[in-house]
Amino acid sequence: MQVTETLAEGLKRELKVVIPASELASRLDTYLDDLKDKVKIKGFRPGKVPAAHLKRLYGRQATAEILNELLNETTRKAVEERNEKPALQPEIDLPDGDAEAILSGSADISFKMSYDILPEFELIDFKTVEIERPVVEISDAEIDEQIAQIADNNKPFETKDGAAEDGDRVLMSYLGKLDGTPFDGGADENGQLVLGSKQFIPGFEEQLVGLKAGDEKVIEVSFPEDYPAKHLAGKAVTFDIVVKEVQAPGEVKIDDDFAKGLGLEGLDKLKEIIRGQIESQYGAMTRQKVKRQLLDKLDEVYTFDLPERLVQSEFDGVWRQVEQDMQRSGKSFEDEETTEEEARGEYRKIAERRVRLGLVLSEVGEQNQVKVTDEEVQRALYDKVRQFPGQEKQVFDFYRSNPTALASLQAPIYEEKVVDYILELAKVTDKTVTKDELMAEDEDEG
Structure with missing residues (x-):
């Protein structure tokens, strides 16, 4: 295999790769030699089928399979030898005009591979990151208000x-x-x-x-x-x-009998459950605010070139969602007081931010050996399955047989664990806020 670099511009790389025709021929001979002991062809004893006959019957199909294996193998090897990390699977350009000659064994395999490499950057000392965590103190009045609502719904x-x-x-x-x-x-x-x-x-x-x-x-x-x-x-x-x-x-008296009517031991137990529910609700909102602060700070700190194809892939996904949402709502860009060009520009920035932060979090996780356990993925899978009552088996089988889909369950778990790792190092101080302030912040952030 001969590899020649034809482009090294920023994160972009292009290589010309040439594989001698003899390599393909050698692999084909090995393939056919192994095949002759397995196939049964009328008129020939097992293992006695002439190689030329096997080549006439299976040569073209086998050559195509071996060629595909060779392209994948040499692409991976070429990148490894250069000690580079592609952002996405390299694209292979095998000229259409060469295909027939290659399959017939009369020409070397010559193709171009292009890819973007991952950028290199230094991680900051996360102990220097300051985060303000909004915390809501739950009052007895709020708990009583929730219980009054339950009573009203059960009157x-x-x-x-x-x-x-x-x-x-x-x-x-x-x-x-x-x-x-x-x-x-x-x-x-x-x-x-x-x-x-x-x-x-x-x-x-x-x-x-x-x-x-x-x-x-x-x-x-x-x-x-x-x-x-x-x-x-x-x-x-x-x-x-x-x-x-x-x-x-009718009237509802809020007392132990009311709580027992809900299947609880008494009113104190009901208050305990309501407090726990409110704490969980506010905790999720607080987590969202803290994570948003952290990502905003990381976005401010890190500025580096991004792999164009990775950004484009992210943008394409975002834009598809935008178009689907607009189609469902029946709205146009004019209704949103913007233009398609302006909207594309804004969502392009969102895609760039996502890619940049994704690369940073990935590097943090890799350097600090953050792992997602099989048990965590299993729990996420069961949570997903429960969202489709009556179709549990189909959903379970889909994720089990689809590595990409299963990875989509793993990715958010990994991200949250990396965020937790950073927050353990960062300086996090609590700030008491009201419920309305917490909700208002959520609305302001969109």
Whole structure:
């Protein structure tokens, strides 16, 4: 094998590789010699099939397979001998005109391989990184508020005489019509709705106020412009309503008996569970803020050339998602007060940031031997499987038989473990914030 460097510009590399035709011929002879003891051909005893006959029957197919193996093998070897780390699998350019001559064994294998190498950079001392961790102190009032909400959702309703009022529950049948024709999903014989809950489309609940059991009414409403069902979005419709019963809400006493009705030992246990749920919720938001701060700081510190093809691959993935989201929402770039060119520029920056931070985190993990265990991947797989009830076996088999898909489960685990490693070294100080401040920060960050 002869390797000649034809381009070394920044992170870009191009090599010309020549493999003598004799190498392909030698491997073909070895392949056919092994094959003659395995194949059964009418008119020949096992192991006695002439090589020339085998070559006529299997030579072209075998040559193609061996050629593919040779290209992969020499590509890998060429990179290893140069002690380089390609950002992606090198691209191979084998001129179409040479293929026939190569397969016939009359020409050397000459091809071009091109790739981007990974950039080299020094890791900073992470002890110099300062992170402010927002922490929310959970008050008894917040816990009581959550319990009051649970009580409100579990309050009893009793049949009442008279007109429906805000807070009452209306049992009814309804039939939705668009231009006088019933539409899918717009009917229910046993619907129920708590007035004021805002569960139905705007304007629906308000028109039920004042109705009594046995009343019939046709109400007119319009679906929101962003309604998921495109054929109904923004459309004016009618609903034929028949009120079957009106129920008034009862009172709920929050005490041990209430908690026991939820299957718990008592009110203290309910408060303990609610506190734990709130802590988990705020903890996840705090983690998000801390990670965002860390990544922002790393993005500020590290500036190095990026492998163009890696960036382009990341951008392509981001842009596909953008186009899919816009198609689903029915919006245009003009609706977002931008242009496609401007949007591409912004998402290009996002792709570059992701690639840069991904390379930094990967280097941190590699230098410090951060590993993802089989048990961690297994837990992630089971979590994914549980998201598809009834299809557990198909999902499990898909990931088990697809290394790329399984790697997609491993990647976020690895990233979180590397982030944890850095945060253990960084100077992290707690800052007490309110719930609203934590939520506001989340909205500001998008």
